[in-house]
Amino acid sequence: MLSVDSIDTYYGQSHILHDVSFEAGTNEVVALLGRNGAGKTTTMRSVMGLTPPRTGTIRFDGTDITGDAPSSIANRGIGYVPQDRRMFPEMTVEENLRMGLGKAPFDPDRMERLFERFPRVGERLDQRAGTLSGGEQQMVAMARALMRDPQLLLLDEPTEGLMPSLIPEIAEITQAIATAGYTIVIVEQNVDLVLDIADRIYLLQNGRIGETVTPEALEQNDAILEEYLGV
Amino acid sequence: MWSLHTPVGTVTLNRAVLLVLFVIALLWPVIGVGDFLLFLGALFLAFGLYGASFDLLYGYTGLLSFGHSVFFGVGAYAATFALMDYGQGAFVGLLVAFLATILIAVGLGLIAVRVKSHGFVIVTILIALIAQRLAETYSGITGGTDGIIVSVPDIWIPLLGEYSVFDPTFRYYFTLGVVLVSLFLMYRLVISPVGLVFRMIRENEQRARMLGYNVTAYKLIAFVASGAFAGIAGALATYINGFINASRFSLIVAGDPVIYTMLGGRSTIVGAVIGAVLIEGAGNYVSQVTDAYQLIVGLLLLVMVVVEPEGLIGLWNRLQRRVKRRVRDSTPTPEVTTDD
DSSP: OEEEEEEEEEETTEEEEEEEEEEEOTTOEEEEEOOTTSSHHHHHHHHHTSSOOSEEEEEETTEEOTTOOHHHHHHTTEEEEOTTOOOOTTSBHHHHHHHTTTTSOOOHHHHHHHHHHOHHHHHTTTSBGGGSOHHHHHHHHHHHHHTTOOSEEEEEOTTTTOOGGGHHHHHHHHHHHHHTTOEEEEEOSOHHHHHHHOSEEEEEETTEEEEEEOHHHHHTOHHHHHHHHOO | OOEEEETTEEEEHHHHHHHHHHHHHHHTTTTTOOHHHHHHHHHHHHHHHHHHHHHHHHHHHOOOOSOHHHHHHHHHHHHHHHHHTTOOOHHHHHHHHHHHHHHHHHHHHHHHTTSOTHHHHHHHHHHHHHHHHHHHHTHHHHOTTTOEEOOOOOEEETTTEEEOTTSHHHHHHHHHHHHHHHHHHHHHHHHSHHHHHHHHHHHOHHHHHHTTOOHHHHHHHHHHHHHHHHHHHHHHHHHHHTEEOGGGGSHHHHHHHHHHHHHHOSSSSHHHHHHHHHHHHHHHHHHHHOTTHHHHHHHHHHHHHHHOTTHHHHHHHHHHHHHHHHHHHHSOOOOOOOOO
16 A cells, blocks of 8 residues: 655755665554654655655555655545644644545544544534643544545654553554554554554664564564664 | 523624624714715725735735735726726626736735745735836826726616715715625635635644645635735725725735734734724824824834734733633632531
8 A cells, every 4th residue: 555665865965764665555554663863753754745755756555656745645545643743723623623634525424433432532622722631632633634534544653742641542542543444654652552553563773774573573572672762 | 701592593792792893884874974984984994805805814824915905906906997998887897806806816826825934925015016116107007196086887786776976875885785795705715614724724834735735725715815805995995085096006005904904803804894994093083183193003003013912802802701710710619518
């Protein structure tokens, strides 16, 4: 479904991603792991066209989307839950959710089903998104990405910056989304969550993919964990 | 907060205030204000529409345009040419003003909305300067700074008959009708899904792109819609004044809707109308008392912008919140009694 082939991405003169390649097949959950500054978020932004790569190709469902506008990429059916949630703080929760539709038609049944998954979101529809807690904002961001029933979901650090007490709830929701059959590319520092849901893990270091491992292999290899994650 | 439940719906305090303002506007000619105040009333309404059209762009998408006078002027001249050179009626004149402004706004918008942040402001200022220069240079067509006297033919209203715009009461109601319809259309636009995208762009363009919205296209829609209603306002002002000249394109005229919106309150549509009536009304009355009226009005505006950047409507909302808080704090919590 998603095929990233030898991309090189820059911020101005800074070369961030070096020859990065990875794949995510239909219904697969693929994780990108690495320390801070390894290039995980830049990889997500490259796929979304927010920081397009200078070389290499990104294919989605067989179509080359490299260099396409972010709006066009999103409308192909890629939902993005960015780091820090990126709400529209002055708008209500309901307005934030509706904004996730893009060009897709509004389906009230779909919204109701989303509220079953995110009951707290359904209770706060009229509240300004900026007044929600970090965990609630994360739920809104995830629900917003699911509004148009995307074929591929990009999750960038869903548990980052949350109160420790909220992490299990978000992890549980992430797990539920993963088992619901979505193709997911997830960037996460919470290794336990990744080990639970990922089919394949790409380990990033200094903007390069170092290793590709299964969760089982990673769990049993302390040396890799130490080298790439410092744990 | 205060609200009244009626068989046709709930009347909140804000709606009640709007209703009172609407009734005052409707009864303005009936309460015997005289011809001059009817003339001023019509003119202020046209300026209010001009302000509201600017608010549609600035208040909802965050694009600060200092070139709105171009649309005001294009609408005014397009209607004038339709009336004077092609013998059309006032309604056709308004339609021509609307369509001509759309055409110009699409052309200018394709350049302006691609430029980000301060660049957009500078581009709109340049557009206004160029338009004013062109209007002054081609004085054979525009009348230059001396202007053109515009004679508006009698207006036929279905079922009611034919009226002259020289009739102050008719002129007032004609303007009020056009302004109300325009405000209603703008309101429908800003509460539609398209309006929601406008607000999303105002809050964060990149997030809007990330969610799949073509930000440039939506900005262009806002720019064109805003320009088209400014064009109608320009045509109305010309009908009321019976005169037009090249200064319609000036930067001073471009600054007027900015001031109306800042005083009344942005992202409200109606705030700019209130701002226009207060500014123009104050200017008219203070100028009778002192020559320094511009200084006084300017100082009042400065205080307003510093004290309440969200304008009068922002002040009103803040006041309501404070009263609500006081009421809540002063309400004694019920005592808990237990049956032992």
